[in-house]
Amino acid sequence: MDYKVYRFSAKERMLYVLLIIGAMVGVSYLFYRSLWGLVVVSPMGLYFWKSIKEDECKKRKAKLAVQFKDCIKSVSASMKAGYSVENAFRESIKDINLVYGEDSLMSAELRSIISGLSNNVTLEEKLISLGERSGIEDIREFGEIFKIAKRGGGNLTEIISDTVSLMDRKSEIDAEIDVLISSRRTESRIMEAVPFAIIVYISATSPGFFESLYHNFLGIVIMTICLGAYFGAVVLSKKIVSIEV
Template sequence: MILQTLKSYWQQALRYRYVPSDIPILLRNVLILLLAGKLFYGSFAVSVFILPLSVPWFFHEKKKKELKDNHDLGIQFKDAMMAVSTAQKAGYSVENSFLEAKHDMKLLYGKHAPICKELEIIHQGINNNISVEKMIRKLGRKSGNRDISEFAGVFAVAKRSGGNMTETIERCVDVIGKRMEVENEIDVIISAKRMEAQIMEMVPFGIMAYVGLTNPGFFDVLYGNVLGVFVMTVCLLIYIAAYLMIEKIVTIEI
């Protein structure tokens, strides 16, 4: 499992594109690894040898952040399509309905929300004579959100066949809403376990820090010799494996 995970992180590294929001994640990971090096090996200098772990950990944390952002975008997209449906009922065309939805989303989420930026891109595409369905399909591919991609397919078929767009959008939004309800129910059920998992991930560091502060020299027998380094390295690898298993258990996708 660990080898497969590292392989996937290596593949992500080859496709990596820098964004400013990555800096805090990387700096936090480096800081934690420096502290881990001090606790496991008794020296910040030795931490240099485990700093390469910050690379796969960075991609792991980045993937978690992307999943959360993707989930939030899906929720905002559902609300935007509800606004589109409401605008169509009021007599707006499909294109103008998306413009009205953009105004509603600015009031609901703020102008810097991801959905507002995406609706602005769709609006610009419409002004450049690009069809709405193409813009939504492009958004689905770019975001990787399954709900948006499926909506784009249904929307395109309905528009080409001259179907009832208002009813089609309402049905799609209803399906997306039900799926999100299931996700929320699962999230509520495992939220306590996820919190327990986060606490357990910190327990080993907490115990080592507590013992090291209250009993100075207690771990000295494990520092500065080959056997001690070997034992602490095995413990660190076991911790990493346990961390990955915990993250896999508490991550459930619908």
């Protein structure tokens, strides 16, 4: 599996298509009072489709990163108990299945690793492959360090133990940053909804207030500029709160 590319399931595709179309129709009505406005808002629909895909991809990668860290912890414990590194990986699937289930991402990767070992594919090859496919820096670096240590006769038990410690510290930093910006994300989502809430409120309490902006060239231009400014603010806001360590 290439974790850098996310493919929607049929159920997800239908759900997000309906949500985006519904949102586009709503925006078109609020800003233009016409379905012709869909032509103008369609780029927003494409952006949000891509944005949802990127978010789902990040969630999957984050899930894999956590499961990989727990897998390496299990491997480290087994090696300290006297297992060889290959057998430690074989044993780790029991812990992963127990905690995350047999359908988890790391369980599938461990089955692939175990199958590869049975077919004379080296462990370092499988780890390097996982690092490349995952697009996760920690996994890629672990694979490269493991490959060098294995070929150079390094102390794998100590290296893996140190890697677990580094991953734990990285996770703590990630968690601290997430706490710091979580309130900003919430504020951003609220602010994204405010313009629509204002238009709906004024339209409901003062019918005809926006009529001069609909169905005429100048009004369409003004509303398009406002919508463009809003869209730009949404894109900028998303970039600001998307911090990677």
